[in-house]
Amino acid sequence: MPAFSRFTALAQSLPPTVPFVGPETQERARGESFIARLGANESGFGPAPSVIQTITREAELCWRYGDSESHDLRHALAAHLGLGADNLVVGEGIDGLLGLLARLIVEPGTSVVTSLGAYPTFNFHVSGFGGKLVTVPYREDREDLDALLAAARREDAALVYLSNPDNPMGTWHSADDIVAFARALPETTLLALDEAYGETAPAAALPEIATLADMPNVLRFRTFSKAYGLAGQRVGYVIGVAETVSMFHRVRNHFGVNRLGQSAALAALADQAWLADVVDRVVKARDRISAIGRSHGFKPIPSATNFVTLDCGAGVERAKMILDELAKRGVFIRMPSVAPLNRCIRVSTGPEAELAIFESILAEVMTDIG
Amino acid sequence: MPAFSRFTALAQSLPPTVPFVGPETQERARGESFIARLGANESGFGPAPSVIQTITREAELCWRYGDSESHDLRHALAAHLGLGADNLVVGEGIDGLLGLLARLIVEPGTSVVTSLGAYPTFNFHVSGFGGKLVTVPYREDREDLDALLAAARREDAALVYLSNPDNPMGTWHSADDIVAFARALPETTLLALDEAYGETAPAAALPEIATLADMPNVLRFRTFSKAYGLAGQRVGYVIGVAETVSMFHRVRNHFGVNRLGQSAALAALADQAWLADVVDRVVKARDRISAIGRSHGFKPIPSATNFVTLDCGAGVERAKMILDELAKRGVFIRMPSVAPLNRCIRVSTGPEAELAIFESILAEVMTDIG
Structure with a gap:
């Protein structure tokens, strides 16, 4: 069936794409929940x-x-x-x-x-x-x-x-x-x-x-x-x-x-005390993600945010493969969308339990993809 | 200080008015909370x-x-x-x-x-x-x-x-x-x-x-x-x-x-059972508001909504006076904005406790304004 015929020319010219595919959408596609949610720069430390x-x-x-x-x-x-x-x-x-x-x-x-x-x-x-x-x-x-x-x-x-x-x-x-x-x-x-x-x-x-x-x-x-x-x-x-x-x-x-x-x-x-505590934990988690990255030869880019972007040292194909393999195994992260930024993967800070999952699954992935 | 100079001509042409003044805004203006909130067609029966x-x-x-x-x-x-x-x-x-x-x-x-x-x-x-x-x-x-x-x-x-x-x-x-x-x-x-x-x-x-x-x-x-x-x-x-x-x-x-x-x-x-129960209560509350209105000579307009609009039988000044006097005494209701609808006041359904307040304060108001 056709759509209503009189949307503005501008509206009709817009692409049906979305800026981001949400983690829930990805979970539905893979038929399983993620076991580590480190892709949307949310705060896994939670609110106070x-x-x-x-x-x-x-x-x-x-x-x-x-x-x-x-x-x-x-x-x-x-x-x-x-x-x-x-x-x-x-x-x-x-x-x-x-x-x-x-x-x-x-x-x-x-x-x-x-x-x-x-x-x-x-x-x-x-x-x-x-x-x-x-x-x-x-x-x-x-x-x-x-x-x-x-x-x-x-x-x-x-x-x-x-x-x-x-x-x-x-x-x-x-x-x-x-x-x-x-x-x-x-x-x-x-x-x-x-x-x-x-x-x-x-x-x-x-x-x-x-x-x-x-x-x-x-x-x-x-x-x-x-x-x-x-x-x-x-x-x-x-x-x-x-x-x-x-x-x-x-x-x-x-x-x-x-x-x-x-x-x-x-x-x-x-509750500024909670905020200060979260910021402390974010700083420690940035160090942790950086260290995990370094252990695979990635270069962590110094970060002032609640995530760390890791330069995987090769082009988009390599970064995308790492991201996809992590996702297949239940770890949700993201990566920049355009070159040369897309040689990187982006990992949100979060509680140690999730970072430990990231660490261990990343190790599996890197072994598998060689 | 002037605003940024380059908003679109359309944006600059828009009036700074708002469609509705919220009840909280009115409460701040009067320096006191309302004792009955029957103006925004919310459901005082609450969610399930x-x-x-x-x-x-x-x-x-x-x-x-x-x-x-x-x-x-x-x-x-x-x-x-x-x-x-x-x-x-x-x-x-x-x-x-x-x-x-x-x-x-x-x-x-x-x-x-x-x-x-x-x-x-x-x-x-x-x-x-x-x-x-x-x-x-x-x-x-x-x-x-x-x-x-x-x-x-x-x-x-x-x-x-x-x-x-x-x-x-x-x-x-x-x-x-x-x-x-x-x-x-x-x-x-x-x-x-x-x-x-x-x-x-x-x-x-x-x-x-x-x-x-x-x-x-x-x-x-x-x-x-x-x-x-x-x-x-x-x-x-x-x-x-x-x-x-x-x-x-x-x-x-x-x-x-x-x-x-x-x-x-x-x-x-x-929870459709809760919805059915609320709808029952809305129907009863409509009758109750209608009866309160009739007791003052207002004509309740038959309603299929969660509010009743009461024709106060005179023009906007009369309706506005009733609304303002109710507000002064802590009862929040609304009224239509244009003639001839604005001969009316509009009262949202809600729990009996609030309707009883409406009933009693309206009686005071009608006695006072004669």
């Missing part, structure tokens, strides 16, 4: 017990819509960051907020700059609004600030995406370099600075809030999905100049942030 | 205990992203409805799905038909994509099928919205009339049939799934927010021809449906 208690306690109130202003969470974040509440908007994860940002800025033909191999979901949203994606190669496994800046200027880009620390490579730039990059951009280019992995980064990698707080063309995206361990709850937020941030209110789904997500995020923010 | 147990049991897994395909829920819904899983897409509530629909169909200038005073969030999404809203008055407090059809034809509308049962009036059309309306529409007009309140409607008001299942230009929107008692969890779904439904995958936020929402909805669907 205090957060789980909050969810449990408030579950019976889930018949109520969530607060349309995420007031309590927004104010708690503002206090935590030393900002005004109107410098923040809470949304359905960074993914949802990037979609709104694309909608606010991108029209058919609008130039948008990102790194080749950076976050596919950002690209999905930009393409979804007809934007023209201009990509810049990574340089030495880091996003190339000079090249991004040059491309933004050359293309008169309305939007440039930068993740710091970076996904999928785990690398980072110093706060000073990020600030210099932001200040060098034309005022007509908005910087979407994705700091999803900010909590696990060294302090020197994250610009102080104040350093970018006066820039109408900078928005910083953060999330409770990574170090806070709440990927399933879908809560992210944007930080920026109030006038810029307020544009989200014109298009966002006002009752879209689920109620337990708001409560969970608020509880997570309040 | 089995659902709360599910949320509690699975809370510790909320560090995992939700399944990007909502596979289990989608397949359970398909089995429940006698459809294929590819006839369904699950999204972040009907609100989120209506936003995606607007994006897929509406461009600046696209004509969209709805009823004057119908769902503001639909209008928000249509306007947000630059659509030209054409509104048709209600007739005798029902959406006017003949006039909607005439407007859709006259305006060459790409999209027409119809809620059955209706919000904010609670009225409904027969399944036969809905099917006849859908079949009479041009093939180039998509019918967004909002059945958010379908579970509380008489069977004769809901077209059998098969009757519309062959129409590429019909999409039916349903939700777990109302009778299932999961408004805070943000889970809705669309039913339609697979080829039409599949367009949502090109623009939806694939990991956007939160994990506990999926689990909760699946558990709710499995």
